[in-house]
Amino acid sequence: MLQLQHLTLGYADREIIHDLSVSFKAGEKVAILGVSGAGKSTLLNHIHGQLASVSALCAQSQGLVESLSLYHNIYMGALARHNALYNIANLITPFTSRLAEVSALCDALELDMPPSQLVSRLSGGQRQRVAIGRALYQQKPLFLGDEPVSALDPAMADRVLELIIARHETVIMVLHNRAQALAHFDRILGIADGRLTLDSPANKLSLAELDEFYAQASPDQVDVSGYVAGDLPSNVRGDGA
Ligand SMILES: Nc1ncnc2c1ncn2[C@@H]1O[C@H](COP(=O)(O)OP(=O)(O)OP(=O)(O)O)[C@@H](O)[C@H]1O
Numbered sequence: 537m538l539q540l541q542h543l544t545l546g547y548a549d550r551e552i553i554h555d556l557s558v559s560f561k562a563g564e565k566v567a568i569l570g571v572s573g574a575g576k577s578t579l580l581n582h583i584h585g586q587l588a589s590v591s592a593l594c595a596q597s598q599g600l601v602e603s604l605s606l607y608h609n610i611y612m613g614a615l616a617r618h619n620a621l622y623n624i625a626n627l628i629t630p631f632t633s634r635l636a637e638v639s640a641l642c643d644a645l646e647l648d649m650p651p652s653q654l655v656s657r658l659s660g661g662q663r664q665r666v667a668i669g670r671a672l673y674q675q676k677p678l679f680l681g682d683e684p685v686s687a688l689d690p691a692m693a694d695r696v697l698e699l700i701i702a703r704h705e706t707v708i709m710v711l712h713n714r715a716q717a718l719a720h721f722d723r724i725l726g727i728a729d730g731r732l733t734l735d736s737p738a739n740k741l742s743l744a745e746l747d748e749f750y751a752q753a754s755p756d757q758v759d760v761s762g763y764v765a766g767d768l769p770s771n772v773r774g775d776g777a
Contacts, residue, residue, distance in 0.1 A: 537562045537678075537706065538586055545578050552578045553730045562677070565701055566708045567717035567738070569746065570727035571753045576710040577682050579727065583708060584680050592674035592704075594684040598667040600655045607651035609666050610638045613673030641669045644699055646692065660687040668696060672703055681709040685716070694719070714746040728753035 538560045545553035552575045584593045645665040664687045685693040697720045726734025
């Protein structure tokens with residue numbers, strides 16, 4: 537599907553991704569892990585640029601329109617499937633069939649409010665699900681996600697990840713939660729300082745090995761993602777212990 541050879545990416549005169557080679561096959565479910573600033577989003581955006589016509593990108597920035605409803609924000613995923621006149625008419629008065637499709641998507645994403653609700657009134661986790669809904673509504677074979685479930689509680693994040701994976705042939709997703717990566721994905725890539733330092737089937741990795749990957753990538757940082765509460769080191773438990 538995509539082969540990247542000796543890829544170098546950066547901004548202005550600063551190189552972020554260094555001589556990175558990796559390939560992706562159709563059908564894979566790939567999680568990309570790495571400490572903050574490692575270059576994951578830079579790589580994901582490049583992949584989107586290469587595969588724009590077949591992919592739906594759910595970016596960290598979301599790009600939702602605050603003054604529009606949940607319905608209209610999700611419908612934007614389908615703008616390219618219809619002509620301008622149709623889209624304008626639907627903006628003014630939603631078509632029943634499109635409203636039914638978006639409502640079903642909202643149900644699947646556990647967005648239990650009317651589709652007419654303004655996005656400006658939604659919580660962080662609700663906004664993330666609207667952004668995911670817009671990407672799902674594009675109905676593309678490849679889902680590219682940049683921490684799309686980071687604001688959801690763990691159980692809901694698991695259900696939403698299952699939904700995303702069930703509706704796409706291929707998924708490439710940046711995540712910080714190692715447990716979610718192991719549970720839902722079949723291949724895990726690790727990026728450290730702009731280099732690919734881990735590329736393994738998920739079933740060959742343990743949570744402890746992923747913790748070690750994070751520790752090596754940034755020995756000075758303590759990242760709690762992937763730990764269960766009782767496992768947290770005392771210095772990050774936040775209970776004064
Ligand atoms: N538009 C930009 N212009 C200049 N530098 C940028 C830009 N976007 C990102 N960077 C820099 O590139 C580096 C990698 O950023 P990137 O967003 O790819 O990291 P990341 O691994 O996705 O981080 P995080 O987990 O925090 O989202 C960072 O040092 C960041 O400051």
